[in-house]
Amino acid sequence: MxxxxxxxxxxxxxxxxxxxxxxxxxxxxxxxxxxxxxxxxxxxxxxxxxxxxxxxxxxxxxxxxxxxxxxxxxxxxxxxxxxxxxxxxxxxxxxxxxxxxxxxxxxxxxxxxxxxxxxxxxxxxxxxxxxxxxxxxxxxxxxxxxxxxxxxxxxxxxxxxxxxxxxxxxxxxxxxxxxxxxxxxxxxxxxxxxxxxxxxxxxxxxxxxxxxxxxxxxxxRDLRRVARASEAYAGSGRFVVVDRHGWVARAEGFGVGERVWVPGSLHAGSVWVPEIGQVRAEEIAGGWVLHEERSVATTVEVVRGPSARVVVRTGSGSDAATVEIPLSERHAEIVALLVEHPEGLDTGALMARLAGATTPVTIRAEMSRLRKRLGGLLESRPYRLTATAHPR
Structure with a gap:
């Protein structure tokens, strides 16, 4: 051996x-x-x-x-x-x-x-x-x-x-x-x-x-227990059930992987979650139910520099929540372009504005990776942000 x-x-x-x-x-x-x-x-x-x-x-x-x-x-x-x-x-x-x-x-x-x-x-x-x-x-x-x-x-x-x-x-x-x-x-x-x-x-x-x-x-076994704790929510609309680390125990109406990113400061109320978008979080035994929520105002701020990131702010007053999502320099550059062009940019327009973007396939691959980070904040055809956005 x-x-x-x-x-x-x-x-x-x-x-x-x-x-x-x-x-x-x-x-x-x-x-x-x-x-x-x-x-x-x-x-x-x-x-x-x-x-x-x-x-x-x-x-x-x-x-x-x-x-x-x-x-x-x-x-x-x-x-x-x-x-x-x-x-x-x-x-x-x-x-x-x-x-x-x-x-x-x-x-x-x-x-x-x-x-x-x-x-x-x-x-x-x-x-x-x-x-x-x-x-x-x-x-x-x-x-x-x-x-x-x-x-x-x-x-x-x-x-x-x-x-x-x-x-x-x-x-x-x-x-x-x-x-x-x-x-x-x-x-x-x-x-x-x-x-x-x-x-x-x-x-x-x-x-x-x-x-x-x-x-x-x-x-x-813990995930199965969390899933059982969410039985009462069956048929209540689109939601995802996760444990405290974001591992998915159950999903209705959402196509998600085995894990979604959740902020470490997750609390009951409105919050924005990559891959899902705007949700209302409700705590259950061992985890959270993340209900789809579309009515809460969301703003996006893109921060460039040595630690590029997107800052997502949802709600107002006591229900306000902020989530920061680290980005690569390339993804920060793309988001900044979409902030400058709220009407959206197609593949060709992005390719013309990004240094080193050689082919449409390259652009589409980058946008696919970025959508996994930004979830419901990014739409295609054309690519555009779905929330009010501004640079820092």
Whole structure:
């Protein structure tokens, strides 16, 4: 068995770990002496070394017990898959003399399991529960580098930035929450470099994948509960039912994908939602019902510059709401043109006014992407904004 495509183990099954460590030590000393990454460093290691300078050993002090308990409490989703991760990886950890470490989304180890000898050695490095282990804290290491790279990583011996970690091999994979599409944490197996094996990278990755699939299954069950909570709205017109992250549980009269963007400040009342348009939001258990609403006044402001965006304002008084939608420079340029031409522009007119617009197909592709961002604010034939608009 070899690592899956896209997974890069630190050494092959046929390499001698001791000989490999000697070769890597020469590279590490060259980097430490010249502050330049030498040829021969693996890509993931070279990128990590480039993100720092070899300025001596760095250490991270653990947070208080109360702060650690608070972090565990806020990591409830991650905690829910700890039993799966222990079941899949802890037997391997004990057999290989490794420890299993599960850290949160900021790089703080929250749970550490494994044989006492390796745990004691880990404690001697300061790799303990509550001590943040990002690259910025302790240099190149599998946990921190996996967070930077956002993918599974194996770091072997002198690939670690700190010399006191050169006797270790560590294999890490990030855990991602499908609901918010954000990292939940990182799972790591670590131990003496003589225990290194390319299979470890695959096993950690597969265990994390199973944990993510388990979370996804729970999310699907949550969506079904949200859909059931919306039964009373059946036949009440066009609406979309979403959970608190915008995942669609039900839709009547709207053709939407599996997720729509909803503002983080979503509240009951009138609001504008990309892909749907103007809606009236009503909270239900676990989510929101977004009813179609056409009667509320909407204005659009396009902001150019280093952070191009469209500002959509709906309603007035206590019901007023503002939503900001980031745009690419090209999309901001297109919206600005439509603001200047409220009567609308067809494909040819846009093509004549946009620098670098080579073909009608290019224009139509850009407008298709823009409509996904602006939803009901943009109509075609000709392309025009459906709300009062002005530039800033």
């Amino acid at each position: 070899s690592p899956a495509p896209g997974l890069e183990a630190a050494l092959t099954a046929f390499e001698d770990p001791a000989a490999k460590a000697r070769d890597l030590l020469r590279l590490h000393r060259a980097w430490a002496h010249t502050h330049e990454v030498p040829a021969g460093a693996r890509g993931v290691v070279a990128r990590s070394w480039l993100r720092q300078t070899p300025e001596g050993d760095r250490h991270s002090s653990p947070i208080s017990d109360a702060a650690l308990a608070s972090r565990r409490e806020r990591s409830a989703l991650l905690a829910s898959v700890v039993p799966i991760l222990k079941e899949r990886l802890l037997p391997l950890a004990h057999e290989a003399g490794n420890e299993l470490v599960i850290s949160d989304d900021e790089g703080y180890p929250l749970w550490m399991f494994g044989p006492s000898p390796v745990r004691r050695r880990s404690d001697g490095l300061g790799f303990v529960e509550g001590a943040r282990w990002r690259e910025g804290d302790v240099g190149t290491n599998a946990l921190g580098t996996a967070m930077e790279e956002r993918r599974p990583v194996q770091i072997f011996g002198p690939e670690h930035a700190r010399e006191d970690q050169h006797a270790w091999v560590c294999t890490s994979a990030p855990v991602t929450d499908r609901r918010a599409r954000t990292p939940l944490g990182v799972v790591t197996l670590s131990g003496a470099f003589r225990t290194a094996h390319p299979h470890t990278l695959m096993l950690v990755t597969m265990a994390v994948r199973e944990a993510v699939d388990t979370l996804a299954g729970e999310h699907d």
